[in-house]
Amino acid sequence: MIIYKKQITVESKGKTPTYINITDAVKEAIAESGISDGICTVISPHTTCAVFFEEYAHDEDENGNESLQVDLNNVLEKTIPDHDSAETFVYPGEEHYQAVESWPNAENYLPGGDRTALWNGDAHLKATIIGSSEVFDVDNGKLGVGSTGYIYFVDFDRTRPRQRKCKIAIIGE
Amino acid sequence: MIIYKKQITVESKGKTPTYINITDAVKEAIAESGISDGICTVISPHTTCAVFFEEYAHDEDENGNESLQVDLNNVLEKTIPDHDSAETFVYPGEEHYQAVESWPNAENYLPGGDRTALWNGDAHLKATIIGSSEVFDVDNGKLGVGSTGYIYFVDFDRTRPRQRKCKIAIIGE
Amino acid sequence: MIIYKKQITVESKGKTPTYINITDAVKEAIAESGISDGICTVISPHTTCAVFFEEYAHDEDENGNESLQVDLNNVLEKTIPDHDSAETFVYPGEEHYQAVESWPNAENYLPGGDRTALWNGDAHLKATIIGSSEVFDVDNGKLGVGSTGYIYFVDFDRTRPRQRKCKIAIIGE
Numbered sequence: 001m002i003i004y005k006k007q008i009t010v011e012s013k014g015k016t017p018t019y020i021n022i023t024d025a026v027k028e029a030i031a032e033s034g035i036s037d038g039i040c041t042v043i044s045p046h047t048t049c050a051v052f053f054e055e056y057a058h059d060e061d062e063n064g065n066e067s068l069q070v071d072l073n074n075v076l077e078k079t080i081p082d083h084d085s086a087e088t089f090v091y092p093g094e095e096h097y098q099a100v101e102s103w104p105n106a107e108n109y110l111p112g113g114d115r116t117a118l119w120n121g122d123a124h125l126k127a128t129i130i131g132s133s134e135v136f137d138v139d140n141g142k143l144g145v146g147s148t149g150y151i152y153f154v155d156f157d158r159t160r161p162r163q164r165k166c167k168i169a170i171i172g173e
Numbered sequence: 174m175i176i177y178k179k180q181i182t183v184e185s186k187g188k189t190p191t192y193i194n195i196t197d198a199v200k201e202a203i204a205e206s207g208i209s210d211g212i213c214t215v216i217s218p219h220t221t222c223a224v225f226f227e228e229y230a231h232d233e234d235e236n237g238n239e240s241l242q243v244d245l246n247n248v249l250e251k252t253i254p255d256h257d258s259a260e261t262f263v264y265p266g267e268e269h270y271q272a273v274e275s276w277p278n279a280e281n282y283l284p285g286g287d288r289t290a291l292w293n294g295d296a297h298l299k300a301t302i303i304g305s306s307e308v309f310d311v312d313n314g315k316l317g318v319g320s321t322g323y324i325y326f327v328d329f330d331r332t333r334p335r336q337r338k339c340k341i342a343i344i345g346e
Numbered sequence: 347m348i349i350y351k352k353q354i355t356v357e358s359k360g361k362t363p364t365y366i367n368i369t370d371a372v373k374e375a376i377a378e379s380g381i382s383d384g385i386c387t388v389i390s391p392h393t394t395c396a397v398f399f400e401e402y403a404h405d406e407d408e409n410g411n412e413s414l415q416v417d418l419n420n421v422l423e424k425t426i427p428d429h430d431s432a433e434t435f436v437y438p439g440e441e442h443y444q445a446v447e448s449w450p451n452a453e454n455y456l457p458g459g460d461r462t463a464l465w466n467g468d469a470h471l472k473a474t475i476i477g478s479s480e481v482f483d484v485d486n487g488k489l490g491v492g493s494t495g496y497i498y499f500v501d502f503d504r505t506r507p508r509q510r511k512c513k514i515a516i517i518g519e
Contacts, residue, residue: 001174001344001347003384003518005483038176039214039342041385041481045491047401053305055220055297059266067264068297074263075298078252079424090420091413093405124401124414125421132399133481135214135306137178137340144340145218167483167490169385171344171347171517172176174347174517211349212387212515226478228393228470232439240437241470247436248471251425308387308479310351310513317513318391344517345349 004033004170012155012162017126019069021056022166023150026136027143029168038138038172045165048123048157050130056150069154080125082158089121111160123156130154138172177206177343185328185335190299192242194229195339196323199309200316202341211311211345219337221296221330223303229323242325253298255331262294284333296329303327311345350379350516358501358508363472365415367402368512369496372482373489375514384484384518391511394469394503396476402496415498426471428504435467457506469502476500484518 006029012018022042030040042051057066065073083089092100100109100118110117136151137144143151153166179202185191195215203213215224230239238246254261265273273282273291283290309324310317316324326339352375358364368388376386388397403412411419429435438446446455446464456463482497483490489497499512 001176003347005383005485037178039216039344043385043481043483043490044399045483045495047399047492047495052301053217053220054301057264057266058268058272059263061263067262067266067269068294071262071264071294072298072301075252079421089413089417090405090407091403091417093403093413095404096413099404121414121417125418128398128400128418129302129475131304131477131480134304135216135308135481137216137218137342139178139340144216146220149218149220167485169481169483171385174349210351212389212517225474226390226393227474230437230439231441231445232436234436240435240439240442241467244435244437244467245471245474248425302475304477307477308389308481308515310389310391310515312351312513317389319393322391322393 001173002035004035006168008166008168010153010164010166012164014161015158016063017073017158018155019065020153021150022153026151026168030138030143030170033170035138035170035172036141038170040136040138040143040168040170041133042136042151043133043167044153045167048120048127049153049155049164050127050132051134052130052152053134053149054152055148076126080122083119083122091121092118117159120157120159123158126156138170174346175208177208179341181339181341183326183337183339185337187334188331189236190246190331191328192238193326194323195326199324199341203311203316203343206343208311208343208345209314211343213309213311213316213341213343214306215309215324216306216340217326218340221293221300222326222328222337223300223305224307225303225325226307226322227325228321249299253295256292256295264294265291290332293330293332296331299329311343347519348381350381352514354512354514356499356510356512358503358510360507361504362409363419363504364501365411366499367496368499372497372514376484376489376516379516381484381516381518382487384516386482386484386489386514386516387479388482388497389479389513390499391513394466394473395499395501395510396473396478397480398476398498399480399495400498401494422472426468429465429468437467438464463505466503466505469504472502484516
């Protein structure tokens with residue numbers, strides 16, 4: 001039994017949720033691991049991002065989102081509206097604004113001191129519902145999914161473009 | 174530390190989501206593994222299926238669905254309507270239809286060339302929200318859940334009956 | 347490769363969902379494990395509880411719920427209303443009531459024989475949507491999350507205060 005770990009970096013574009021098909025990166029990590037039989041966990045370390053398993057749908061909209069991603073956005077927005085005013089959500093409250101403003105790296109979270117940069121409550125709630133991790137099968141040295149199955153990392157945070165990390169851990173023999 | 178893996182097969186009936194109580198199969202796999210302390214991951218390799226943990230509720234409706242399953246169907250349908258027209262979802266688009274039609278096994282996905290066989294966007298979205306995997310405790314050689322806890326595999330795809338796979342991986346010592 | 351397991355106990359307060367920040371307990375378990383590189387799974391063995399990854403939001407309401415927790419309650423209640431009448435959900439049906447009444451420990455589930463103690467269908471459905479487990483990264487002996495990431499255990503069951511268990515399993519080397 002061994003464990004093989006890898007961290008990949010992805011770019012989110014802001015304005016709308018960014019969906020990234022990371023299936024090839026996961027398959028590459030499995031190949032590098034040399035593990036034949038085991039499991040592969042895929043993990044988001046960011047609280048506004050999530051990991052999920054979905055079909056690759058070929059048609060894309062003008063933002064480069066596949067049809068099932070547009071549909072998922074539409075479905076989630078029925079109960080989680082875009083965070084575009086101070087009244088949309090209770091989050092972030094006065095104490096949270098002040099806490100973030102006191103951080104040494106506050107500029108990363110509040111560029112130019114603009115408090116609306118914390119209006120990402122929609123992203124936090126969507127990520128909680130989709131979930132931060134998923135476990136996959138590793139079978140005979142391959143990702144054990146059907147021919148239509150792909151792994152997606154999503155950054156629901158629309159406030160700005162960012163570099164995001166995704167962690168892959170493969171355990172087996 | 175060892176890993177023990179098993180794949181089980183279940184039958185879905187189409188028309189409505191099919192819920193299958195797989196608790197006994199998971200317990201059997203744990204017993205076969207000989208693992209005393211560890212974790213057990215249960216994984217759907219299908220993008221319209223999901224795995225979750227729920228109480229066994231005794232009352233069933235005319236489709237054989239337990240009360241909590243009927244309630245879950247009702248709740249999910251509030252934001253994810255049945256995919257019963259070309260307008261319900263953006264998915265599947267023209268490129269996706271054509272891609273599937275070009276597959277060597279196209280007949281499996283589009284029996285008789287009927288494009289409505291791809292009207293399972295509801296199932297894709299529900300499966301994404303419920304999640305494709307769940308991890309359970311293995312404690313003293315047993316599934317580490319309370320007396321009211323059961324493991325369910327659900328096929329949300331209503332388009333047709335199908336044979337589905339579910340993967341179980343137990344890791345421990 | 348070793349596995350280290352720990353069970354923690356938390357108290358839920360009833361009336362509203364109880365959210366508990368268990369990040370320090372998870373970090374303590376990782377330190378105790380001596381594992382440097384691996385994964386950490388956090389598991390609820392209760393079907394009305396869930397585990398998720400979220401930012402710590404500083405502001406609290408009168409029930410001690412952080413702003414993002416109030417927002418999550420509000421979002422989930424849009425499709426899953428409080429179970430406050432026999433008509434809210436199909437669950438629990440007559441057979442389920444009778445089954446629970448026949449259990450040797452029925453008094454634990456139906457204190458004083460009050461059937462409304464089973465009106466926790468809302469909690470079952472919310473827990474299914476959020477999920478019973480999540481996997482985290484263990485990197486260089488630490489919980490591998492960003493500085494704003496925390497782990498929460500939630501008991502959605504509002505029917506009464508209870509002691510709940512949460513299971514932590516760390517695998518690695």
